[in-house]
Amino acid sequence: MTTAIPQHPGPPAAPWTGQWVTDRLGVRLTGSAALPELLGLAVRRNEKRAHLLVSQVLGKHVPQRPSVIHGVGLALGRRVAELLGPAASARAVVLGYAETATALGHSVADGLGAPYLHSTRRAVAGVAPVGGFEEEHSHATSHLLLPADPGFLAGDGPLVLVDDEFSTGTTVLNTIRALHAGHPRARYVVVALVDLRTAADRDRLAAAASELGVRVDLVAAETGGVELPPDILERARELLAAAPAAPALPDGPLAPVLRAVTTWPADLPDGGRHGFTPEHRARLEAFLPGLAAEVAGLLPGPAAGPVTGPGTDPSGVLAADGRRVLVLGFEELMYLPLRLAGALAELLGEERVSFSTTTRSPVLAVDHPGYAIRTRLAFPAHDNPGDGGSTERYAYNVAPGEDPARRFDAIVLVVDEPGDTPALHRGEQALLHQLRRVTDRVVLAVLPSYRPGASRPAPQPQPQPLPLPQPLTGPAFSSYAAEDVRWLLTDLSEVALEAPTEEREEAVQSGGAHYAESLPVEYQPSPEYQELFRQALTASARRMALAVGTVAETLLRERGAGALARPAVPGGGLVLASLARAGTPVGVLIRRWLAFAHGLDTPHYAVSIVRGRGIDPVALRYLAEQHDPAGVVFVDGWTGKGAITRELAEALAGTPFDPELAVLADPGGCVRTYGTRDDFLIPSACLNSTVSGLVSRTVLRADLIGPGDFHGAKYYRDLARADVSEAFLSAVAGHFGAVRAEAEAAAGQLAGQDRTPSWAGWAAVERISAEYGIDSVNLVKPGVGETTRVMLRRVPWRVLARRGAGADLDHIRLLAAQRGVPVEEVDDLPYSCVGLIHPRYSRGATGVDGTAVATEAN
Structure with missing residues (x-):
């Protein structure tokens, strides 16, 4: 049975996101004219299969609106309910495939109102598998079944198997044979977004059903086929060998990371790895609005003032300029982040929130509008999977590439506790570090990982934090009134901390001391x-x-x-x-x-x-x-x-x-x-x-x-x-x-203005450092305030003043005259002035122009 699903994301992009692969590898989609709306194409880095069908509505490789992703699964689930009828639907169980179809399967279960389990590639200590099967063409083939209730799959009601695509039907056959051997039943329903099997594949499934004495029904959003040239693997190898290296990520300041602190409901699973019941679903629905509000409060503030009205956030967290937020799930952890994205979209506006997930699938990225995988972030695995698979993971279409319109203003990364390891945080290749290079803010939400029989570990004694000191106030400390600050x-008023400026400068630049370990002698200004x-x-x-x-x-x-x-x-x-x-x-x-x-x-x-x-x-x-x-x-x-x-x-x-x-x-x-x-x-x-x-x-x-x-x-x-x-x-x-x-x-x-930092000053400092032979930008102090500090606390070398700068620099010129520091007027300076500290300061040293370096005695 093939069921068309009316909820597609809209007309296909122009050009189609599979055209690049079709032109080079000869891969073609056949059948339904709607297939290009659902699928693009990419090139796998996999010796077993050269091409990747890239779903536009799955939420794995292509960011998509959460209502579209969840809506497609709901619609498929409702069609399954119509197929089965009320009595059989009430006894049905849904099984999804890791990692790609975990959220799709869960959404189908939502539409059907049935319990849900997905296969997993993560072994869980203390939980014995009740079954497993192989996915032969995959890069990580072994699937485990780890329900909290060993009898989860033991009933005789229909079993609904959900995957993103039927290519050959081999994975479905492997699953049915493995499960039927332990828990035979009369009926199976196989659900996917697209059915692309050949006639021979269909006959093979029908023959297997007849052999087992079972009924197997099919529900798919669209049907068609894939034409592959006989030499596709060779063509793909040549294409991959000739592919250029991925472009570097944008340089500049790293975005901040904020951690969402969530009190997770007791004994609520974080997904379907160990089973998820309709009762769990009801508890999750009640919890989601609060979680979304907490995350929304950590997103960037408004850039154009609070807005109100349908589809807007009444708290004013996002503004009318259309800031874009990506909720990024974590491999098998797809469903709960997807539902969080949906709740955020209700707060912030449907068009502002997208969802996708990290993945294990190695794919070539090509920044071309006719290719489905435009950009790629590759990062070390951070969940210690221990499954013998690749240690590299990927996030696709998250970096903007050459098109700034594809950039996300904030990214909400959702992981479970096993994924919150040092490998997630540390090092330039770590996922968090790379995300900080491609957005303005990262919000990290870490969910407790549900484990059957140990939903909440026994509390461990925690070291008590040291008691907090109390603030100081005037007049006992400072001349400000107590209510001011x-x-x-x-x-440390009774501690001798002051050192002569020359000694401090020499110690700091030589690496022998940090500037915060001592104090300069307080400069006492002259009457002038x-x-x-x-x-x-x-x-x-x-x-x-x-x-x-x-x-x-x-x-x-x-x-x-x-x-x-x-x-x-x-x-x-x-x-x-x-x-x-x-x-x-x-x-x-x-x-x-x-x-x-x-x-x-x-x-x-x-x-x-x-x-x-x-x-x-x-x-x-x-x-x-x-x-x-x-x-x-x-x-x-x-x-x-x-x-x-x-x-x-x-x-x-x-x-x-x-x-x-x-x-x-x-x-x-x-x-x-x-x-x-x-x-x-x-x-x-x-x-x-x-x-x-x-x-x-x-x-x-x-x-x-x-x-x-x-x-x-x-x-x-x-x-x-x-x-x-x-x-x-x-x-x-x-x-x-x-x-x-x-x-x-x-x-x-x-x-009402775009106030995004330009960091123009940093660029100017780097240029000045190069022009004046200064190795460390820490010795270039731009602006009136910083230059004043140089004159009062450091050993200045010279001052660069913007030509024509007026009275704002009178005090700088006076200090420079008192200390014997040259003031050089320059053009093309974004600041009024810049103070330079000599890069090779030492007692009695001379500058690069032969003049004596100014000392405190000057």
């Missing part, structure tokens, strides 16, 4: 420099206020309680975490804006991040215990080349925290949330502790900071007479009323 730091600071503050306070307001209003729109559908809490659902110490004055200002403009009492903490060592893990644990991590926003003053932006993303990978950084000025094009991308002077960059609550930069040294301690810092009480921290804040906040309407309008305008 809580410092997640250890007070102090006057420059006052003038700069007067000139730029209004501009600062506008940037503060723009960032605050953007955060409230996109990260506040309404945007993430969290209950309204003080602070609009936001928690500010400024990166100590340059980000702390900015965090205080954003907090004061939210209080001034919206009456919000927003929690604000200062946390330490250290380049090369990451963010303070004890501070993260404190924030996670006190607040919803989804509401924590990390704040800094400005971006240079983006080193801290990258450091933050790396440090927060795999945590529930959002790694997107908010800054006032983003001249490097490194972040999405900013007040401006102009490189203007933020006056707090002109000074050190005396504009930052009298707190030093942060310190991380093993002999001072234990495993349960926050990173450290000093409070310079002796500099109180020079402290201008509150004067700076008051000068900027004094303009809040005048710029409020302008800031709200600016935030609204940014919401």
Whole structure:
């Protein structure tokens, strides 16, 4: 019996995604004119079979809308129910084939309302197989049957066998013979998307049914055939030998990884490996909306403001620009990720969510519109399968290739616990690492792997975490008021940490010390420099206020309680975490804006991040215990080349925290949330502790900071007479009323723009490094803020100033004159200025131009 299924994904692509193979190997589809809507073609890397029929509706190799994938299986299942009738349907059991048809079989079982089991290639300790069979043409041939109930297949009702295609019928015959020997029954129904058998194959199945004395019915979406030239294996070998190497993945910053933390329902299987009943299905249906909402909360924020209406996400997680999300399943784990994708599509919009799965099948990738497998990610197996198969796995059509329209903005990777191993995370070839190169964000959801008889292992004693320290506040630590900021730091005020700048620079560049292990001697500005600071503050306070307001209003729109559908809490659902110490004055200002403009009492903490060592893990644990991590926003003053932006993303990978950084000025094009991308002077960059609550930069040294301690810092009480921290804040906040309407309008305008980071600053830094013979980009400090830091804390070599830059650089020119550092005016500079640290610094060294390297004595 052949049953046409009306749910196809639409008209075939132009050209057909099998044309490339037809032109080169002579493979042709025959029969139903609808076959090209269901199938494309690709070339296998398999000595037994040269071609691969690539389904457009299976969710394995080609990303597809989850409603299409599940809908085709449901429709097939309903047709089986019509064929069997109510009485026989009530006694039917469905068996799907691993790995490709696990979700299809499960969807057929949904449509039929029957219990479901799929074969598996993963042996499970403590679970004895009740049967197995061979798939002769496959790259991994052995199938195991591991039902939790040994009598799962023992009934006499119809057995429904589901595979993606009937090519020869050999696998079906092997299965029926193996199962019938142990549990004979009168009727079998074979279901597939396409039936491509020859007349001889059909006769062979009919003869086998007659021999066994059983009835075998067939249900397929479409029927037809495949014409193969006699020399196809030889042609395929030549084609594979001549195939070019796969292009490299895009370079640049890695996308962050967020981990979804899910409380999985007790004793609910994660799929059909050990059996899945209609009762399990009902529990899953009730659980899915909550899981989808949790995952949606970790996806990128809106790029064009929240949208409402049919098919949109009421939480505003995705926006009207049509961000695309791929839910990526894991080999046999197809059904539950597919259903998660469907639930996400209900939240975010049908056209925005696609689904596909990783696979064991080795296939040639060709980035051509007439070929079904455009791109390929190859990665080491990460589930320790122990089945003797290949140790390489694949994800197809996930990377965008040459067509940017194929790019996914976020990828939700769903694996089970055996797949969450170091091989998934570590190394440039690891799947997670490669996914981070082809999208903006990766969400990792790890599901507990159900094992019969041990659904929940006995709880093991866990080491108790060290007690958390408490935040420091003013006036005991810092000159800021206690309500302005809580410092997640250890007070090291009584420890001698300062070293002369020359010694610190030599130790850092020689590799003998890390910059965070000591402190520079606090620079005390001359009266002339102090006057420059006052003038700069007067000139730029209004501009600062506008940037503060723009960032605050953007955060409230996109990260506040309404945007993430969290209950309204003080602070609009936001928690500010400024990166100590340059980000702390900015965090205080954003907090004061939210209080001034919206009456919000927003929690604000200062946390330490250290380049090369990451963010303070004890501070993260404190924030996670006190607040919803989804509401924590990390704040800094400005971006240079983006080193801290990258450091933050790396440090927060795999945590529930959002790694997107908010800054006032983003001249490097490194972040999405900013007040401006102009490189203007933020006056707090002109000074050190005396504009930052009298707190030093942060310190991380093993002999001072234990495993349960926050990173450290000093409070310079002796500099109180020079402290201008509150004067700076008051000068900027004094303009809040005048710029409020302008800031709200600016935030609204940014919401409608594409704010994707360009990383133009990083490219400029690499160019400057090459031009000036500097081996390490860490010695190139772009932007007004970073150049100021070079002049105050490091041993500068020279300053590059954009030709025509004005008063924003007055303080730089004064510092350069005081220290004997040349200022070189250049063209084509995306920043106002760039500070260079000499790449071969040592005492008494000379620069590459023969001039003496500036020292602290200058």
